[in-house]
Amino acid sequence: MKTFEREAPADGEKRGRKASKETRRQQLIEATIDSLAKRGYSETTMADVADGAGLSRGIVNFHFESKEKLLVATLQYMADEYSAHWRAALVKAGDDPARQLSALVQADFDRSICNKRKLAAWCAFWGEAKSRPTYQALCGANDEAYQQVFIDLCRRLKEDGGYGFDAFSTALGLSAMLEGLWLRLMMGTENATRESAQHAAAEFLASVFPKHFSREAPRRPIPAVAKTA
Amino acid sequence: MKTFEREAPADGEKRGRKASKETRRQQLIEATIDSLAKRGYSETTMADVADGAGLSRGIVNFHFESKEKLLVATLQYMADEYSAHWRAALVKAGDDPARQLSALVQADFDRSICNKRKLAAWCAFWGEAKSRPTYQALCGANDEAYQQVFIDLCRRLKEDGGYGFDAFSTALGLSAMLEGLWLRLMMGTENATRESAQHAAAEFLASVFPKHFSREAPRRPIPAVAKTA
DNA sequence: CCATATTGAATGAATGTTCAACAAACGAGC
DNA sequence: GCTCGTTTGTTGAACATTCATTCAATATGG
Numbered sequence: 001m002k003t004f005e006r007e008a009p010a011d012g013e014k015r016g017r018k019a020s021k022e023t024r025r026q027q028l029i030e031a032t033i034d035s036l037a038k039r040g041y042s043e044t045t046m047a048d049v050a051d052g053a054g055l056s057r058g059i060v061n062f063h064f065e066s067k068e069k070l071l072v073a074t075l076q077y078m079a080d081e082y083s084a085h086w087r088a089a090l091v092k093a094g095d096d097p098a099r100q101l102s103a104l105v106q107a108d109f110d111r112s113i114c115n116k117r118k119l120a121a122w123c124a125f126w127g128e129a130k131s132r133p134t135y136q137a138l139c140g141a142n143d144e145a146y147q148q149v150f151i152d153l154c155r156r157l158k159e160d161g162g163y164g165f166d167a168f169s170t171a172l173g174l175s176a177m178l179e180g181l182w183l184r185l186m187m188g189t190e191n192a193t194r195e196s197a198q199h200a201a202a203e204f205l206a207s208v209f210p211k212h213f214s215r216e217a218p219r220r221p222i223p224a225v226a227k228t229a
Numbered sequence: 230m231k232t233f234e235r236e237a238p239a240d241g242e243k244r245g246r247k248a249s250k251e252t253r254r255q256q257l258i259e260a261t262i263d264s265l266a267k268r269g270y271s272e273t274t275m276a277d278v279a280d281g282a283g284l285s286r287g288i289v290n291f292h293f294e295s296k297e298k299l300l301v302a303t304l305q306y307m308a309d310e311y312s313a314h315w316r317a318a319l320v321k322a323g324d325d326p327a328r329q330l331s332a333l334v335q336a337d338f339d340r341s342i343c344n345k346r347k348l349a350a351w352c353a354f355w356g357e358a359k360s361r362p363t364y365q366a367l368c369g370a371n372d373e374a375y376q377q378v379f380i381d382l383c384r385r386l387k388e389d390g391g392y393g394f395d396a397f398s399t400a401l402g403l404s405a406m407l408e409g410l411w412l413r414l415m416m417g418t419e420n421a422t423r424e425s426a427q428h429a430a431a432e433f434l435a436s437v438f439p440k441h442f443s444r445e446a447p448r449r450p451i452p453a454v455a456k457t458a
Numbered sequence: 459c460c461a462t463a464t465t466g467a468a469t470g471a472a473t474g475t476t477c478a479a480c481a482a483a484c485g486a487g488c
Numbered sequence: 489g490c491t492c493g494t495t496t497g498t499t500g501a502a503c504a505t506t507c508a509t510t511c512a513a514t515a516t517g518g
Contacts, residue, residue: 040360042271046474056499061475120359127356130349130415131269140418164444165432173406173429176413180405183412186359189369192401200402203394208436215393275508285465290509
């Protein structure tokens with residue numbers, strides 16, 4: 001009468017009463033993302049989060065000191081996840097700049113990152129970032145490195161293809177477009193689906209880097225440079 | 230002892246005690262935008278708004294029924310202003326599609342629309358839009374018409390210049406880029422200024438519509454089509 | 459004087475935080 | 489294996505605060 005179905009280690013972590021501190025924190029962070037997506041930032045309450053996690057009211061203040069700390073931890077969690085995701089995509093893409101750029105763009109629309117829930121949570125934080133230096137710093141820290149990668153890739157492709165654009169501005173425009181497409185997807189308006197967003201990004205690449213990306217096969221960049229336009 | 234410096238009709242509207250209903254509403258809406266920009270959505274209170282307008286606490290519930298109504302009216306106000314602005318820019322641009330597109334892009338970065346205060350307010354609403362159908366509808370209603378204009382212009386330029394892109398995707402990409410640049414400007418991070426954003430947009434136009442926009446003079450589109458690339 | 463705009467204190471609801479009680483795991487001693 | 493005390497995680501009610509809303513009193517302009 002002691003061994004219930006308790007202790008079902010889904011993947012090495014205990015889920016029952018004695019979940020480790022880190023596991024419980026993550027569980028609460030996931031519930032926070034849920035609440036942000038469902039109710040928005042201003043209506044997300046500690047009670048919502050606790051209920052969403054199926055735990056009692058006071059639990060959050062035990063694992064996180066305050067609501068503010070919980071939200072910061074949640075943003076940190078999402079920022080880390082995002083950063084790890086594009087960095088992994090980058091190394092997996094090999095050494096070819098065109099393939100790398102394509103991989104970064106694809107990574108941005110990966111389902112694990114780009115879904116309504118996460119996008120809504122991101123947007124909730126963006127909406128508060130201007131008046132909260134902490135949020136702004138967390139968003140910006142990663143963005144800076146991300147932006148730098150885009151600049152470098154644009155620069156290399158420019159050299160390789162002999163394009164006339166300004167690498168810095170082109171990189172800024174590309175990353176801004178990706179964020180704008182995210183925003184559109186989150187809003188869920190009308191005609192913006194993940195497919196149409198991906199297609200728009202592919203069109204951009206084909207227009208700006210015509211020697212590296214073809215329009216017929218937007219998924220696959222041209223591996224080598226074709227000097228004869 | 231009755232005629233103070235009261236009644237200083239700045240531009241035909243009374244500012245003193247007996248400001249007209251519509252004037253007072255507008256005054257409170259401006260104060261709301263201020264508060265949204267300074268404190269963010271979740272920290273904007275009725276007291277902040279009243280204080281910002283230099284009026285007493287209960288005044289907002291008199292002119293607007295509730296906080297929710299005030300915020301909806303504020304969003305409506307900004308949406309109307311934005312819509313009027315780009316429509317005016319469009320008609321002023323004449324009949325040439327390239328000039329029209331350039332005018333739309335320029336309009337988006339006009340100081341009267343594109344300043345930290347307004348951008349922050351927009352972003353505050355975006356952050357809540359997902360969980361508030363009313364906000365979503367107000368943002369979307371205008372966006373749809375805006376988007377359609379972009380699609381039409383891209384289509385005409387494509388026909389005129391013989392480009393290979395898909396007009397719909399290109400329009401989506403362009404408008405997304407503009408919104409993304411707004412987001413960057415609002416965040417106020419690092420290297421994003423109104424000038425760099427404008428430059429990035431100009432680069433986009435020059436890359437995608439090379440026969441209509443030159444890179445040397447990003448401000449001025451090429452009026453006529455140069456069929457000889 | 460009448461209608462209307464404005465005030466500011468009172469009210470009640472919502473919510474973040476605290477904390478004393480409670481339960482589960484764990485280890486020591488038998 | 490069993491008990492017992494300790495540590496640690498968890499609960500839920502109580503508390504304090506913040507804030508939107510209400511409204512009776514007041515001021516103002518016509």
